Amino acid sequence: MSVAKAESVAVVGLDGYPVEVEVAIASGLPAFNVVGLPDASIQESRERVRAAVTSSAEEWPLQRITVNLSPAHLRKAGPGFDLAIALGVLAACGRVAQDRLRELCLLGELSLDGGVRRVRGALASAIAAAEAGKRAILLPRANAAEAMLVGGIEVLPVEHLAQAVRFLRGECRLDPASPRATEDDEPDSLDLDDVRGQVIPKRVLEVAASGGHNVLLQGPPGGGKTMIARRLPGILPPLTHAEALEVTQIYSVAGLLAEDSGLIRRRPFRSPHQSVSLAGLIGGGSLSPQPGEASLAHRGVLFMDEAAEFRRDAIQALRGPLEEGTITIVRGRWTVTYPCRFQLVAATNPCPCGYSGDQFRQCKCMPGRLAAYAERMSGPVIDRIDLQVEVERLKKREIFSQEPGEPTAVVRERVVRAREVQTARLARFGVGTNAEIPPPSLADACLLTQPAKRAIESSVESTGLSARGVHRVMRVGRTIADLAGDDRVGESHVGEALSYRVFDRKR
Numbered sequence: 001m002s003v004a005k006a007e008s009v010a011v012v013g014l015d016g017y018p019v020e021v022e023v024a025i026a027s028g029l030p031a032f033n034v035v036g037l038p039d040a041s042i043q044e045s046r047e048r049v050r051a052a053v054t055s056s057a058e059e060w061p062l063q064r065i066t067v068n069l070s071p072a073h074l075r076k077a078g079p080g081f082d083l084a085i086a087l088g089v090l091a092a093c094g095r096v097a098q099d100r101l102r103e104l105c106l107l108g109e110l111s112l113d114g115g116v117r118r119v120r121g122a123l124a125s126a127i128a129a130a131e132a133g134k135r136a137i138l139l140p141r142a143n144a145a146e147a148m149l150v151g152g153i154e155v156l157p158v159e160h161l162a163q164a165v166r167f168l169r170g171e172c173r174l175d176p177a178s179p180r181a182t183e184d185d186e187p188d189s190l191d192l193d194d195v196r197g198q199v200i201p202k203r204v205l206e207v208a209a210s211g212g213h214n215v216l217l218q219g220p221p222g223g224g225k226t227m228i229a230r231r232l233p234g235i236l237p238p239l240t241h242a243e244a245l246e247v248t249q250i251y252s253v254a255g256l257l258a259e260d261s262g263l264i265r266r267r268p269f270r271s272p273h274q275s276v277s278l279a280g281l282i283g284g285g286s287l288s289p290q291p292g293e294a295s296l297a298h299r300g301v302l303f304m305d306e307a308a309e310f311r312r313d314a315i316q317a318l319r320g321p322l323e324e325g326t327i328t329i330v331r332g333r334w335t336v337t338y339p340c341r342f343q344l345v346a347a348t349n350p351c352p353c354g355y356s357g358d359q360f361r362q363c364k365c366m367p368g369r370l371a372a373y374a375e376r377m378s379g380p381v382i383d384r385i386d387l388q389v390e391v392e393r394l395k396k397r398e399i400f401s402q403e404p405g406e407p408t409a410v411v412r413e414r415v416v417r418a419r420e421v422q423t424a425r426l427a428r429f430g431v432g433t434n435a436e437i438p439p440p441s442l443a444d445a446c447l448l449t450q451p452a453k454r455a456i457e458s459s460v461e462s463t464g465l466s467a468r469g470v471h472r473v474m475r476v477g478r479t480i481a482d483l484a485g486d487d488r489v490g491e492s493h494v495g496e497a498l499s500y501r502v503f504d505r506k507r
Contacts, residue, residue, distance in 0.1 A: 016128025
C-alpha cells in the first residue's frame with residue numbers, strides 16, 4: 001500500500017482550519033472512498049477528480065483508493081478539496097513528488113475537463129495557510145488576487161490540473177497575479193445635493209455618519225426616506241485597510257467577490273427585502289454556515305425599507321447585533337461567530353396605509369391595525385436606535401426648487417474631521433466611534449456640562465427615557481459636539497440629541 005499526504009483548508013464561518021488530505025492506494029477491486037465527515041459535495045468529488053485526472057492525460061489507478069480528511073471531527077463542506085485529492089492520488093501513484101506537495105496548501109474545485117475553478121473563502125484559506133507556516137498556496141487563478149492580500153505566503157495560481165502537475169514535476173513556472181482593488185476610484189453617483197428640502201433628516205444623516213449611529217426615519221410614502229438613506233454610504237469616511245480586509249473576507253466566504261477582485265474599498269450597502277428569512281438576515285444554514293445580510297453590511301449600512309413589514313422574529317434578532325456588533329449562530333454540529341458592526345437605517349410608514357397624521361390624505365386604518373402595526377417595531381429595538389426622526393411631506397416650493405443642497409463631498413469632509421477627533425479621544429477605550437462607547441466609559445468620554453445633565457434629567461422625568469436611552473443621548477450629544485468642535489457636551493448638543501428621540505416622546 002502506498003500513502004501520500006497533501007494539505008488543504010476547511011472554512012467554517014470566517015475562519016480557516018488546516019486539513020490533511022491522506023490518500024492510500026491498496027490492492028483490491030477498484031474503489032474510491034472519502035472519509036472524515038465530508039458533505040455531499042465532497043462525496044461527489046470522486047467523479048470530478050477521476051474525470052479531471054484522465055482529462056489531464058494521466059492514468060487513473062485501477063485499485064482501491066481511500067481518502068481521509070483529517071481531523072475527522074471537523075465537518076468539511078464544499079468542492080475546494082478537489083485539487084488536493086487529485087494531486088494526492090497522483091502523489092500516491094508516484095507521478096508527483098511528495099516532498100514538493102507537502103510544502104503547499106492546495107485549494108480548488110475541478111471541472112470534468114481538468115479546469116481549476118474558483119472557490120469560496122480563498123482569503124480565509126490563505127490566512128490559515130500562512131498561520132500554519134506553509135510556504136505557498138496553490139489555488140485557482142480567479143482567487144489569486146484575494147489570496148495575495150495575505151502577507152507571508154506565496155500565491156501560485158493555476159488554471160488546469162495538468163498545469164499544477166507540470167509545476168510539481170518542475171516542468172514549468174507559475175507567475176502570480178497582481179491584486180487589484182474593486183470600486184476604489186469610481187465616483188458615487190448618489191449625491192446628497194440631489195435631496196431637496198428635508199433639512200432635519202439630512203442633518204441627522206450627517207450626525208449618524210460622524211458617530212456611527214443607527215437611524216429610524218418615519219414618514220408618509222414619497223417623502224424621500226429611501227433617497228436619503230441611500231446617500232449615507234457616500235458621506236461615510238473611507239474604509240481603513242483593516243476594515244477593508246474584514247469586509248473582503250466576509251464577501252469571499254459568501255462567494256460574492258467578483259472574479260479576480262482584490263480588496264473591497266467601498267463601504268457595503270445592503271437592502272434586504274421584507275420577505276427575507278431569519279437565516280438570510282442574520283446568517284446560518286442547515287448544512288454549512290453562511291453570513292447573512294447583517295454581516296454583509298459589516299462596516300457599512302444595513303437599510304431596512306418598510307421596516308415594520310419585516311418578520312417580527314427577524315427584527316427582534318437584530319437586538320443583540322446592534323449592541324455587540326457580532327452574531328453567534330449555534331447549530332447541532334457547529335458554532336460560528338460573524339462580525340456585523342453596521343449602521344442600521346430603518347425606514348417605516350406611520351401606519352399600514354402610510355397616511356396617519358397626514359394633513360392632505362385621510363388615514364383609512366382601523367385602531368386595531370394601527371396598534372398592531374406599531375407593535376411590529378418593538379420598544380427594545382427602537383430603544384437601540386440613536387436617531388429617530390420624522391420625514392415630512394415635501395412642500396411645493398421644495399419639490400420644484402432648483403437650488404442644490406450641500407454636496408456629498410462637503411459633508412464628508414466634516415464627517416471625516418469628526419471621526420479623526422473621535423479616533424484620538426477613544427483610542428484608550430478600545431473603540432473607534434461614539435456609538436461604540438461602552439457604558440462604564442461614558443462619563444469620561446462624554447464630558448457633560450451641568451446644564452446638559454439637567455436637560456437629560458428633565459427628559460427622564462417628562463418622557464420616561466430609559467437608561468439605555470440616556471446613554472444613547474449622551475453618545476449622540478458627544479457626536480454633535482465633535483461636529484461643532486467643542487470639547488464638552490453642552491446643553492444645546494444634548495437638546496438637539498433629545499429632539500431626535502421622536503418615539504420616546506410619542507410613547
